[in-house]
Amino acid sequence: MPDTQSKAPLGSLRGLWPFVRRHSGLFAAWLIALACSSAATLALPAAARVMIDQGFASGGGDAIDRAFLLLFGVALVLAFATAARFFFVSLLGERVVADLRAQLYSHLLVLDAGFHDRNRSGELVSRLTADAELLRGTVGSTMSVALRSVVTVTGSLVMLFVTSPRLAAFALVGIPLTVLPIVIGGRRLRKISRASQDRIADANALAAETLGAVRTVQAHAREPYERGRFSEALKSAIGTARKRIGAQAIVTAVAITLVFGAITVVLWLGAHDVVAGRMKAGVLLQFVFYAVIGGGSIGALAEVWNEVQRAAAGMGRISELLQEQPAITAPASPKALPSPVHGDLVFDDVTFHYPQRPDQAALTHFSLHVRPGETVALVGPSGAGKSTVFSLLLRFHDPESGVVRVDGDDIRTLDPAALRESVALVPQHPTIFAATARDNIRYGRLDADAAQLDTAVRNAHASDFIHALPEGLDTELGERGARLSGGQQQRIAIARALLKDAPILLLDEATSALDAQSERAVQQALETLMQGRTTIVIAHRLATVLKADRIVVMDHGRVMAEGTHEQLLAQGGLYAELAKLQFLD
Numbered sequence: 001m002p003d004t005q006s007k008a009p010l011g012s013l014r015g016l017w018p019f020v021r022r023h024s025g026l027f028a029a030w031l032i033a034l035a036c037s038s039a040a041t042l043a044l045p046a047a048a049r050v051m052i053d054q055g056f057a058s059g060g061g062d063a064i065d066r067a068f069l070l071l072f073g074v075a076l077v078l079a080f081a082t083a084a085r086f087f088f089v090s091l092l093g094e095r096v097v098a099d100l101r102a103q104l105y106s107h108l109l110v111l112d113a114g115f116h117d118r119n120r121s122g123e124l125v126s127r128l129t130a131d132a133e134l135l136r137g138t139v140g141s142t143m144s145v146a147l148r149s150v151v152t153v154t155g156s157l158v159m160l161f162v163t164s165p166r167l168a169a170f171a172l173v174g175i176p177l178t179v180l181p182i183v184i185g186g187r188r189l190r191k192i193s194r195a196s197q198d199r200i201a202d203a204n205a206l207a208a209e210t211l212g213a214v215r216t217v218q219a220h221a222r223e224p225y226e227r228g229r230f231s232e233a234l235k236s237a238i239g240t241a242r243k244r245i246g247a248q249a250i251v252t253a254v255a256i257t258l259v260f261g262a263i264t265v266v267l268w269l270g271a272h273d274v275v276a277g278r279m280k281a282g283v284l285l286q287f288v289f290y291a292v293i294g295g296g297s298i299g300a301l302a303e304v305w306n307e308v309q310r311a312a313a314g315m316g317r318i319s320e321l322l323q324e325q326p327a328i329t330a331p332a333s334p335k336a337l338p339s340p341v342h343g344d345l346v347f348d349d350v351t352f353h354y355p356q357r358p359d360q361a362a363l364t365h366f367s368l369h370v371r372p373g374e375t376v377a378l379v380g381p382s383g384a385g386k387s388t389v390f391s392l393l394l395r396f397h398d399p400e401s402g403v404v405r406v407d408g409d410d411i412r413t414l415d416p417a418a419l420r421e422s423v424a425l426v427p428q429h430p431t432i433f434a435a436t437a438r439d440n441i442r443y444g445r446l447d448a449d450a451a452q453l454d455t456a457v458r459n460a461h462a463s464d465f466i467h468a469l470p471e472g473l474d475t476e477l478g479e480r481g482a483r484l485s486g487g488q489q490q491r492i493a494i495a496r497a498l499l500k501d502a503p504i505l506l507l508d509e510a511t512s513a514l515d516a517q518s519e520r521a522v523q524q525a526l527e528t529l530m531q532g533r534t535t536i537v538i539a540h541r542l543a544t545v546l547k548a549d550r551i552v553v554m555d556h557g558r559v560m561a562e563g564t565h566e567q568l569l570a571q572g573g574l575y576a577e578l579a580k581l582q583f584l585d
C-alpha cells in the first residue's frame with residue numbers, strides 16, 4: 001500500500017480523464033460557461049471605463065443611460081455565466097467521483113484474498129472516502145478555479161498592456177512583488193496548520209480509543225487519568241493553533257498592506273498622468289480594475305496549487321489500486337459444474353504457502369477425498385491447516401502444486417462464482433451485517449420467498465428467539481450482530497446456509513462455550529443443515545466427531561491419521577491426546 005505522502009507527479013491526475021470524458025456533455029457545457037464568464041470578467045473594467053469616460057465626461061443623459069445599461073448587461077452575463085459554470089462543474093465533480101468510487105469499490109470486491117490480507121480494510125476505505133473526496137474538490141472546484149485563473153491572468157495581462165503600456169510595465173514588476181510574499185506566507189501557514197490538525201487528530205484518536213473502551217477505563221477507575229491525558233492533548237493542540245492564528249494574522253496584515261500599497265502606487269502614478277492630460281480618468285480606473293483582477297487570480301492559482309498536488313497524490317493511490325489485478329480469475333471459457341452438483345471433493349497432493357508466510361507451508365502434500373453426501377470431520381491442533389482447506393476449496397487461493405477437484409473438475413477450470421454458489425460456509429464467527437434479521441438470512445439467497453425464509457428459520461431452530469425480538473424478522477441486528485448472543489448469531493448463519501441450499505457444506509464449529517439449551521438448538525440446527533450434503537466440518541465437539549462418517553486428523557498441514565473415533569482412540573497418538581483435551585474432559 002502506498003504511503004500517504006502528500007506530493008505526487010501531477011501526471012497522475014490524467015487518470016481522471018476517462019471518468020471526465022464519460023460526461024462530455026457536462027464538460028463541454030462547463031467550458032462554454034467558463035468562456036462566457038471569463039469574457040464578462042474581462043469586459044467589466046472596460047465597461048466601467050465607458051461609464052466614466054463617456055457617461056460622466058460627455059454629460060449627455062442618453063450616453064449615461066447607455067453606459068450604465070452596458071455595465072449592467074455585462075454584470076448580468078457575468079452573473080449567469082458564473083452560476084452556470086458553478087453548476088456544471090460541481091455536478092461534473094459529483095458524477096466523476098461517484099463513478100470513480102463505484103469502479104474502485106467493485107474492483108476491490110473482486111480482488112483476491114491475498115490482496116485483502118496484505119491491505120488493511122481501514123486503508124482501503126480511506127482510499128474510497130478521503131482520497132475520492134479530495135478528487136471531488138479537484139474536479140468540482142479546484143480545476144475550475146485553476147483554469148479560470150489562468151484565463152483571467154492572461155486576459156488581464158493583455159488588457160493591462162492594451163490599456164496603458166507604461167503603467168503595465170510598472171505592474172509587471174509590482175504584481176509579483178505583491179503576490180510573492182503572500183504566497184510564501186501562505187505556504188508557511190499551511191505547514192503550521194497541518195501540524196495543528198495533527199495535534200487535533202491526536203486528541204480525537206485518544207478520545208475515540210478511550211470512549212470505545214469506556215468500560216475498561218471505568219473498571220480501573222482511570223477517569224481522572226484519562227481526563228488529564230485528554231487535557232494535555234488539547235493543550236498541545238491549542239499551542240499549535242496559537243502559532244497558526246498568529247501567523248495568519250501577520251499574513252493578513254502584510255497582504256492588505258502590500259495590495260493597497262501597490263494600488264496606491266499605481267493610482268498615484270496614474271493620477272499624475274491624468275492631471276497632466278496623458279490619460280483619461282476612466283482608463284486609470286480600468287487599469288486598476290484589471291490589475292486587481294489579475295493579481296487576485298494569481299493569488300487564487302497559488303492557493304489551489306497545493307490542493308492540486310494533494311489531489312494528484314490521492315489519484316495516484318487510487319490508480320494504483322485500480323491497476324491491481326486479481327490473482328484469482330475465471331478462465332476464458334469456464335467449464336460448467338454438473339447440475340445438480342454431486343459434491344465429490346478431492347484434494348490431490350496439495351501444497352500451499354500463504355504469500356505472507358513463504359517459509360512455512362500451510363498444507364504439505366495434503367490429499368483428501370470426500371464422497372458425495374459424506375461427512376468428514378477435520379481435527380487438529382491450532383494452526384494445523386484446517387481453515388486453509390476451506391480457503392482452497394472456495395478458491396480464495398490457488399495451491400502451488402497439486403489439484404483441488406469438485407465433481408472431477410480442477411476448480412481452476414471453473415468460474416469461481418459458480419463454484420462458490422455450490423458451497424455454503426458457516427464460519428466460527430459468522431458475519432452479521434448491520435441490517436434486519438430477514439436481510440441477514442436472505443444473504444444466503446437474495447430471491448428467497450417468505451415461505452422458504454420461514455422454513456429456513458424453523459429448521460435453524462431460530463424461530464423462538466427471532467419472534468421474541470421487538471420486531472421479529474424486521475429487527476435491526478446492530479453492527480456485527482451486537483444485539484444477539486453467540487448461539488443466536490450461529491443460528492442466523494445456519495439459517496442463511498439452509499436458505500442457500502448448496503450441495504457442499506463447509507462448517508467451522510464454534511469453540512466458544514454456549515449454555516446447554518443454546519448448544520442443543522445449534523446442534524439440532526446443524527444436523528438438519530448437514531442432511532444430504534457433502535460436509536467438511538472443523539470439529540471441536542465430541543457429538544460432532546461421533547456423528548461424522550470419517551475423522552481426519554491434521555497437523556502441520558498434513559494428514560496424520562484417518563478413521564472413526566474408536567479406531568483413532570485405539571491408535572493412541574495425536575488424536576487420543578486431542579480427544580482427551582478437547583472432547584472428553
Ligand SMILES: Nc1ncnc2c1ncn2[C@@H]1O[C@H](COP(=O)(O)OP(=O)(O)OP(=O)(O)O)[C@@H](O)[C@H]1O
Pocket residue numbers: 117354355356357360361362380381382383384385386387388389
Ligand atoms: N491469511 C494468512 N496469511 C498468512 N498465514 C496464514 C493465514 N491464514 C493462516 N495462516 C497460517 O497458516 C497455517 C494454517 O492455518 P489455518 O488457519 O489453516 O489453521 P487451523 O488449523 O484452521 O487453525 P485454528 O484451529 O487455530 O483456526 C498457520 O500457521 C497460520 O498461521
